[in-house]
Amino acid sequence: MxxxxxxxxxxxxxxxxxxxxxxxxxxxxxxxxxxxxxxxxxxxxxxxxxxxxxxxxxxxxxxxxxxxxxxxxxxxxxxxxxxxxxxxxxxxxxxxxxxxxxxxxxxxxxxxxxxxxxxxxxxxxxxxxxxxxxxxxxxxxxxxxxxxxxxxxxxxxxxxxxxxxxxxxxxxxxxxxxxxxxxxxxxxxxxxxxxxxxxQLFPEWRLPLRLAVGLTAFFFFYEVIRGIVYTYVDQKKDNSFRIMVSIANKVFPIVSLIMLALCYLPGIIAAFLQLYRGTKYKSGRFPDWLDQWMLCRKQLGLLALAFASLHVLYTLIIPIRYYVRYRISASTISKITENKTSVFDTTSAWRGDSYYSMGILGFGFYILLGISSLPSVSNALSWREFSFIQSKLGYLTLLFCTLHTYLYGWDRFLYPSTYKWYTPTGYMLSLIVPTVVLVLKLLLMLPCLDRTLTRIRRGWEKSSSENAIEKALLT
Amino acid sequence: MxxxxxxxxxxxxxxxxxxxxxxxxxxxxxxxxxxxxxxxxxxxxxxxxxxxxxxxxxxxxxxxxxxxxxxxxxxxxxxxxxxxxxxxxxxxxxxxxxxxxxxxxxxxxxxxxxxxxxxxxxxxxxxxxxxxxxxxxxxxxxxxxxxxxxxxxxxxxxxxxxxxxxxxxxxxxxxxxxxxxxxxxxxxxxxxxxxxxxxQLFPEWRLPLRLAVGLTAFFFFYEVIRGIVYTYVDQKKDNSFRIMVSIANKVFPIVSLIMLALCYLPGIIAAFLQLYRGTKYKSGRFPDWLDQWMLCRKQLGLLALAFASLHVLYTLIIPIRYYVRYRISASTISKITENKTSVFDTTSAWRGDSYYSMGILGFGFYILLGISSLPSVSNALSWREFSFIQSKLGYLTLLFCTLHTYLYGWDRFLYPSTYKWYTPTGYMLSLIVPTVVLVLKLLLMLPCLDRTLTRIRRGWEKSSSENAIEKALLT
Amino acid sequence: MxxxxxxxxxxxxxxxxxxxxxxxxxxxxxxxxxxxxxxxxxxxxxxxxxxxxxxxxxxxxxxxxxxxxxxxxxxxxxxxxxxxxxxxxxxxxxxxxxxxxxxxxxxxxxxxxxxxxxxxxxxxxxxxxxxxxxxxxxxxxxxxxxxxxxxxxxxxxxxxxxxxxxxxxxxxxxxxxxxxxxxxxxxxxxxxxxxxxxxQLFPEWRLPLRLAVGLTAFFFFYEVIRGIVYTYVDQKKDNSFRIMVSIANKVFPIVSLIMLALCYLPGIIAAFLQLYRGTKYKSGRFPDWLDQWMLCRKQLGLLALAFASLHVLYTLIIPIRYYVRYRISASTISKITENKTSVFDTTSAWRGDSYYSMGILGFGFYILLGISSLPSVSNALSWREFSFIQSKLGYLTLLFCTLHTYLYGWDRFLYPSTYKWYTPTGYMLSLIVPTVVLVLKLLLMLPCLDRTLTRIRRGWEKSSSENAIEKALLT
The missing domain is CATH 3.40.50.720 (NAD(P)-binding Rossmann-like Domain)
Known part of the structure; x- marks a missing residue:
């Protein structure tokens, strides 16, 4: 190569x-x-x-x-x-x-x-x-x-x-x-x-990579403490083998979802800044940190896609794991020996299948976003097509992935046993940013805000109108 | 991004x-x-x-x-x-x-x-x-x-x-x-x-997208009626949760196979038109609908690939579904309680494994077709290489996927219970177009037809020979 | 298309x-x-x-x-x-x-x-x-x-x-x-x-393709003899259905690992040649066979990736195979009827999960290597970035995949029953080349050798120093 x-x-x-x-x-x-x-x-x-x-x-x-x-x-x-x-x-x-x-x-x-x-x-x-x-x-x-x-x-x-x-x-x-x-x-x-x-070695990837490493490290230790240390302290049971697959498969989707949401957060902050300032040009430009953030959105998104892909692979090998096969066999045996009959629960089937379906569709759109950011593909798209994919399809991806996570949680947040040592689970933490982004985006889609924003972006000024021509430049 | x-x-x-x-x-x-x-x-x-x-x-x-x-x-x-x-x-x-x-x-x-x-x-x-x-x-x-x-x-x-x-x-x-x-x-x-x-927003994708949506909607309702409404009417059993994964995973491969076959059908129609007319230039050009169809083959193929990928993901999550685990566990329990012993059936093992193998190889070639249609990859190929991949490998993909579907059906078409409300199953309908395409392609590969077609494409005219030079232009 | x-x-x-x-x-x-x-x-x-x-x-x-x-x-x-x-x-x-x-x-x-x-x-x-x-x-x-x-x-x-x-x-x-x-x-x-x-039809792919076909054919017959013929001769049991998935899924990863290692072997041979000769330019150039080999590394790597992808798909369908379901159900039933209780083995869980984890991470890096060799992506990389991905990440991929294979084998090499008809298993044969490559690479990373090699590549000559300037050309 x-x-x-x-x-x-x-x-x-x-x-x-x-x-x-x-x-x-x-x-x-x-x-x-x-x-x-x-x-x-x-x-x-x-x-x-x-x-x-x-x-x-x-x-x-x-x-x-x-x-x-x-x-x-x-x-x-x-x-x-x-x-x-x-x-x-x-x-x-x-x-x-x-x-x-x-x-x-x-x-x-x-x-x-x-x-x-x-x-x-x-x-x-x-x-x-x-x-x-x-x-x-x-x-x-x-x-x-x-x-x-x-x-x-x-x-x-x-x-x-x-x-x-x-x-x-x-x-x-x-x-x-x-x-x-x-x-x-x-x-x-x-x-x-x-x-x-x-x-130079990938200068524009440095910030997103650091963020990815930081988030992964944090959630890894968080999940190790909740999943392994807690079990050991509480039940004196050695669960440490879970590090390799179970814990990894909790950390990857969490990091992926947060990073995907962080791709869309700066655009929303910028929109609210513009709404607040009332004009695109008033104080010249966005603050530096926002510019910086906006410039690494593509890298953030691609890293999020990499984590999502790992999550998919880790999920798909679940049924061939020794631990899982052992548990399923053990549960079947215990049902027989204890002569219990479990009744098929249609709600569980609906919830589980919806959860998987949302995940697959979200991942499908994710892949589409990734393909469209290949240089040769994005070059072949018109500006409108590119922004359609990256914006509309991007928010749809975020929506699917967020729903996937909500369906994963379901009613688990109601049970006290979920909050080991009074800490929320990792997936709850991962839902904060995407939920905020989606709610704010919904707000921005309200007709009144949307109209104002479009006018501002086309150069309209709140106060003065005499210099409207200069402001009305093509963007 | x-x-x-x-x-x-x-x-x-x-x-x-x-x-x-x-x-x-x-x-x-x-x-x-x-x-x-x-x-x-x-x-x-x-x-x-x-x-x-x-x-x-x-x-x-x-x-x-x-x-x-x-x-x-x-x-x-x-x-x-x-x-x-x-x-x-x-x-x-x-x-x-x-x-x-x-x-x-x-x-x-x-x-x-x-x-x-x-x-x-x-x-x-x-x-x-x-x-x-x-x-x-x-x-x-x-x-x-x-x-x-x-x-x-x-x-x-x-x-x-x-x-x-x-x-x-x-x-x-x-x-x-x-x-x-x-x-x-x-x-x-x-x-x-x-x-x-x-x-413009993806003008060349409009027709293939509409076709995909139409086919998906038709087969979705078809499968809902056969799989959920029928069961409800017949056995008063609520199967509705099957919509999310089971039905979706029937519709996606059906649509994918039909659209892949539709990629290759216009080429075959054009060949037969040329054979019938005896010359490439007689009446000037192909009819407009055929030109239109030919121009959107790439898009048809890529959408078919997207549907095939969804089918793969939906298939791979089967063993982690609640419904599937419940059924497997229930079947094991019933075998024990009823003290039945099931004998290992080598034919079933052969059929099942061949079915999966065909599917995987077909999907592998599918992915290869997709990669080779990335702008930067297809630019790097010579004309002969590109047409080798898109034509030879394309038909191979279609062949594998069609065999995959035939192996899925196996002898199911013999049982009356298959024809709920006297309707054929969706997979039978999906086999019509690919089978026709493959049979016609085999016909075109007969030496006599192949030779005639090559001569026609190089400019040979049935009747006149005086203007042979003009017709013998590089194509 | x-x-x-x-x-x-x-x-x-x-x-x-x-x-x-x-x-x-x-x-x-x-x-x-x-x-x-x-x-x-x-x-x-x-x-x-x-x-x-x-x-x-x-x-x-x-x-x-x-x-x-x-x-x-x-x-x-x-x-x-x-x-x-x-x-x-x-x-x-x-x-x-x-x-x-x-x-x-x-x-x-x-x-x-x-x-x-x-x-x-x-x-x-x-x-x-x-x-x-x-x-x-x-x-x-x-x-x-x-x-x-x-x-x-x-x-x-x-x-x-x-x-x-x-x-x-x-x-x-x-x-x-x-x-x-x-x-x-x-x-x-x-x-x-x-x-x-x-x-020309893929002239640069010819050698790697022949190699892939040759290796696949050899290991296929090798595994058929060990897995099917041996079982038939030894136990009179017809295992032939295993050809479609089980045998294929042994051959693909073996060929993939060997070909990935063959991507990196010529670079190592070249380094040792340079070390031995003491100068890059002494006898002008590398021997022809080495040049030839180096020129087809990209194709070798991409074919290896294709085989690895097939291995992944073949592995993921394992739990939905009839044969596997039958065996799991049979083992659960036999446990109950014989009233055996199997104890959960933490070492097995650790080994199995590490094995899968290594495989997934190795495959992830593999995909990354593949993406970075797309023309439009490699064009967008600086020289240092490209060589970082292809060399550093490449060796990391090889390391992960080799560890994956070692974990697959684990202590199996200790049991005489592994050596059917006194032959080693396929996965043992597949480990030879990658192990050699990794050991030699480790040797080359020793500070003394690394320094000498860098000096040689920058034009330093062992014996003469008078023509140092001419040799010190940018490479």
Whole structure:
């Protein structure tokens, strides 16, 4: 499941003999590693002529056909623009090339293995080494693989920064010709930020993941105390095996339901904020914490879906568990030996079947929400379709899952034995947020509130009307 | 699960200081809402200079860095092309700008909240307000989000229409530079059609959804009458709790199987039509209803998959249902009390296990069909690979699911008690279409018919041979 | 689930009246089939003027609005470049057009129905027919559908080959303007290779599929012999019904676990090779078989996931099987009649629940790996994120699944009755490869080995240090 060796194989099977027009400018690449070769091949395909600079031009391994390798000095003199595909640790030899590199554009594509490994950014260090050159930081967020295969959805953007506007323009032109979208991030002082980009590990997942871990830990200990410690203290019975499946299958649905509800809570808070303020623009924007929360709703939802899926699997293996089979067999035996006859209870059948049905339908819609948030699927939807699925179907999912939990509880809240050590059960705690969200959403669906909100969102202002035009912008 | 607030955050974190070449033309944007700002930023990134027109140029909120806001009058005089990112309700103030806008290209990007809200299209209304300007309807199918993030699979196309070919050409050039594919839809009278585009809600899903709802409703009532009403009338027993799971789990697989078969029926009808007519081109095309049907096969198949998934989940929860546990326990107890010994029946074991195996394999292939119709997966397949999966694997899926249903029925059709009130069971009805499809497909696979069909599809004509060349076009 | 008829419907509903600038060159298309019409429409949208050559210009069916059809002779004289959208079988009539086609660029887009149908490639045959023209093979890997909808992820590349560099350049320019990425494959002798491309059927899946079929067949017969033949010989009992579910559900997890481990084995072999050689580049590259193996890891993993999913479904239906219900009921009855009381065994409960829990968590991560290898998802990940999921999570999945299997076995390996006919059980065989992989991976994670490997991968050489710079290329 890895593309690491694509380059080598492509190199062998594709043999591109691109014939560039002679008037195309020559670009120079220092370094003949994977990235350098991929970049060279891509430049070649886009019509540039490419020359490699290498300390050992005759033994630097396979290069893209149509390119040559010479010494660093010769290559540098050849071209106005040099790509540096070398590790930062080897930059020092460049100092000797300072005369040849003077006035040239140096494109620093390097990355580091860790954040804050060096006191200054690679590109700034390079600029200090060769003050006469125009250093531009660019292309470092791309992998050799992305270069090989051409820009695709998420690999379309090339960030660049540098002190010379002209140098940046020339790099931007090359990037555009290679099919990338260019985003200028300002002067070379932004280089550190750009070098940290590829080291990010799911930044937008951090908050939702922490929340998920926190909720799971809390409810796990809560259920262990109520389900295992209590039983042990009360009846001196060792129930600890329940941790693996029974307790897990209580924690997962609880966390899932709370996180699903937390997806929809910020939208409702925002709506009430807007209603209270009377305008969308009055104090400019939502508070930061709300913005932050809104931005991670997709991740919250997908994590909730993962927990729900685990809940489904844990539920479906119930009947093949040793414990369950033992208990069912024991109950059948006890019925016979004690000669009791249990009467079929239609209410129990109705309740149980409704409970399962709500759960399955809720999970079905859940899966639908998950599928529609796959990049290729959400791209294929119109804005109205996407918001229909995520909003209407989302609330329907929440409704089904909440009903599923209420049906699970049924009349259990009436019995004192439920409140072990005076604590409510986990499922009761899990119902708080979704119930609040659903009630508030129902309130917002009242015609009067709904109308006011729509007007506010379209730019209507409570007090002034003279600046109505400015406010009535498309959103 | 919403991208609504992406713009604000991007705006804050990205700070693009793009340095446009000075010779780039100036474009004007009226309106500083989300759409206007996203459009401005994107234009800026593509090298244009942008000026905003605003009634309050000094307090219009955060604009993309590198742009300025002036009065509407000044902005309009500046640029030859003006984007109107204002709601239709506020168009009237433009009348006062008629002199400044004379001869300019006005790009109307507006949409309405509902269809048929106004007697004429927004763009036509705008043209009537400022007859001297060249109004072009464009970009309205894009969201601010699509503009922000650049064109991706489904957001690549920009539709435009207008009365001036020159004005359209200049807008098309901008769209192309922004990375979009332009589709010209003719004169301004097409504006209404374009304005209705973003209001569409799954138009291609409508027919399959209606069919699914219709089939579900029919079989639900059919099964309720046979399973609950009949039992009540016949034995005075209240079975109503069966609605939630038992009846649902009969209806879902029935609907799923019929809809899967309906995916493949039009292809077979088309093949027989071609065989009958002897040529693909004789009377031009297939009848409209067949074209319509063929176009919604993907949606039919995905809905069938959804129903099949529900069937799987409803089946897997069977052993944890109260009703099922009660019955199993009761049957064990009755065996003991009546001292009966049941003998293990190998045929039943074979039949049952084959039945489940067929179902699982059929569902596995079903899932594979579903995955291969995800946009990003089907894009990665060659034409031959895609048609292999959708056709060969599709028929295999249908075969497995049909066998699964036959094994479910087994010899039940022989017993008179099956035909309550002289009606066949639901599963028998569900077998009609798939059986017909599979038999006809087998017929089409006979060498003689297969050869003829291949020849017809490659352009061979029964009667004439002089125009063979024209007919032998690549398909 | 087919896009076959998209063209017709698009043609009817879209009516693009593109107004091309008059200075655009005229291109000629011979053939008015689906491909010819799609190509024409796309060229039109990109600003070219298009003329069709047809033997019956007045009755050749619906053409894209804005194009005309004339005779082949007239059309050929019109344009410098002719697209041939005709089947090879009809090429012979072109000989009569040799004078008009002299010096023109002929683009051969044709494909064959089978490999090796003709002694020479279509494009070479065409060149032989009209020696005066410059034949370029191109666009044949695209479908009419890809042309219609514009380039997307996997349909972005256009391969071309031909003997005239100039002719290739002009075709490459058109392809680039249509939004495609051009890959030049050399002279016309590469045409055969290009014509074979669209006929490929999952070439990268072939090896993994063969492996899966081989493993499945081996373990199936192995389990049939141990589970059914042995029982029949030993106890004269017919267990054959177990083939459908019980045996299948032993074979699937075994094959899945082995194939998952085989995904990670080549990476480990490569690491030890690098450690042994002391440098990544010493002898150039990895041996071919290792490269081959590495390239099909994604497919191995996805097949392993498919087998794991079947295992999950087969496991979940266990409690509804006739055989299982019969056995449970029989065991309950025998307990009562023999008046035995079985004591609840906490160790069994712990073991069983841990076994299921490991399995479910392993399967959850498995699914995650599968989702992250969907093209649109993996495109949205940064390189570090992708390798985190595929490597870290991948080993975690392997660990969970291996533990799941060990817990399944538990102390069974101690009992002589396990070794029927002195053979080990299937699950023991399945544990060999994953255990080896996990132990070796643990070894590689030892700080000393890990450090050395990192240094080697960053270009450090054991012996020489003078050429350290050249080796220290970005990878």
């Amino acid at each position: 890895c593309f690491f060796f694509n380059f080598i194989s492509n190199c062998i099977t594709q043999k591109p003999h691109r014939v560039p027009a002679p008037e195309q400018p020559v670009l120079c690449i220092f370094g003949t590693g994977d990235f350098g070769r991929s970049l060279g091949q891509r430049l070649l395909q886009s019509g540039y002529r490419v020359v490699y600079g290498s300390r050992r031009p005759h033994s630097c391994g396979p290069l893209p056909p149509g390119t040559q390798a010479t010494s660093h000095e010769a290559a540098a003199q050849f071209a106005k623009l040099v790509f540096l595909c070398i590790h930062r640790e080897n930059y020092d030899f460049l100092e000797t090339l300072a005369p040849q590199l003077k006035g040239k554009v140096l494109v620093d594509v390097s990355n580091n293995l860790k954040k804050n490994l060096y006191p200054e950014a690679n590109a700034e260090y390079l600029q200090r080494l060769i003050p006469g050159a125009h250093v531009v930081k660019a292309f470092n967020t791309l992998s050799a693989w992305a270069l090989q295969n051409g820009p695709s959805d998420a690999n379309r953007q090339v960030y660049l920064c540098g002190n010379s506007a002209e140098a940046k323009q020339s790099v931007a032109e090359i990037a555009a010709k290679l099919g990338f979208t260019v985003l200028d991030r300002g002067s070379l002082s932004a280089a550190r930020e750009l070098e940290d980009f590829p080291l | 919403c991208f609504f607030f992406n713009f604000i955050s991007n705006c804050i974190t990205q700070k693009p200081h793009r340095v446009p070449a000075p010779e780039q033309p100036v474009l004007c944007i009226f309106g500083t809402g989300d759409f206007g700002r996203s459009l401005g930023q994107r234009l800026l990134q593509s090298g244009y200079r942008v000026v905003y027109g605003s009634r309050r140029p000094h307090s219009c909120g955060p604009l993309p860095p590198g742009t300025q806001a002036t009065s509407h009058e000044a902005a309009a005089q500046f640029a030859k092309l003006v984007f109107l990112c204002i709601h239709r309700e506020n168009y009237d103030f433009l009348e006062t700008l008629a002199p400044q806008l004379k001869g300019k290209v006005l790009v109307d990007v507006s949409n309405n909240l509902k269809k048929n809200l106004y007697p004429e299209a927004n763009a036509e209304y705008l043209q009537r307000l400022i007859p001297g300007a060249h109004v072009v309807k464009a970009f309205n199918t894009l969201s601010a989000w699509a503009l922000q993030n650049g064109p991706s699979d489904a957001n690549r196309q920009v539709y435009l229409c207008g009365n001036s070919a020159e004005a359209k050409q200049s807008v098309a050039e901008i769209a192309a530079k922004l990375g979009f594919t332009v589709l010209d839809r003719g004169s301004l009278s097409a504006a209404r059609e374009l304005e209705d585009f973003p209001l | 087919c896009f076959f008829f998209n063209f017709i419907s698009n043609c009817i509903t879209q009516k693009p009246h593109r107004v091309p600038a008059p200075e655009q060159p005229v291109l000629c298309i011979f053939g008015t089939g689906d491909f010819g019409r799609s190509l024409g429409q796309r060229l039109l949208q990109s600003g070219y003027r298009v003329v069709y050559g047809s033997r019956r210009p007045h009755s050749c069916g619906p053409l894209p609005p804005g194009t005309q059809a004339t005779s082949h002779e007239a059309a050929a004289q019109f344009a410098k470049l002719v697209f041939l959208c005709i089947h090879r079988e009809n090429y012979d009539f072109l000989e009569t057009l040799a004078p008009q086609l002299k010096g023109k660029v002929l683009v051969d887009v044709s494909n064959n129905l089978k490999k090796n149908l003709y002694p020479e490639a279509n494009a070479e045959y065409l060149q032989r027919l009209i020696p005066g023209a410059h034949v370029v093979k191109a666009f044949n890997t695209l479908s009419a559908w890809a042309l219609q909808n514009g380039p997307s992820d996997a349909n972005r590349q256009v391969y071309l080959c031909g003997n005239s560099a100039e002719a290739k350049q002009s075709v490459a320019e058109i392809a680039a303007k249509l939004g495609f990425t051009v890959l030049d494959r050399g002279s016309l002798s590469a045409a055969r290779e290009l014509e074979d491309f669209p006929l």
